[in-house]
Amino acid sequence: MKQKTLSQLAPEAARILDSLSQDGEVLQMRRYRQHGDVSTFDHCRNVAELSVRINRRLHLRADEAALARGAMLHDFYLYDWHTPDPSHHLHGFRHPERAAQNAIRRFDVGETEQRIIRSHMWPLTLTKPPRCREAWIVCLADKYCAVTETLFRGRRAK
């Protein structure tokens, strides 16, 4: 059986992702490499789409709008972590806060989105565990996508 498209499955979440994907600063993420050949932009779209699908499939009743927005912006830190620069030091630990600050500045995101972004690297960031179901979903979806993007280089995570 063919998998439903995101707009068939969750039209509101799909609209949110499409609208964020047209923003100039969000589009900058296309220039940065995340894993393998996958850009940070495509990685964020993969994580957002998978997060919405997990929520639907497992009937987790997350706030789907916040889930989509937070997932799409979870790596909105706006630099290439592969280029050596003192400001990229300890990238793994620091980029969630950088992404959260950018998301607040650009989109004035709410509490749930901020939690999603700040805790997505847990357990690396030990003191910032996910504290709501939306944050748990994105934390897990991010790890799944990181593995599949690294192994399958550019093929879309499902």
Ligand SMILES: [Fe+2]
């Ligand atoms: Fe990240």
Ligand SMILES: [Fe+2]
């Ligand atoms: Fe990520």
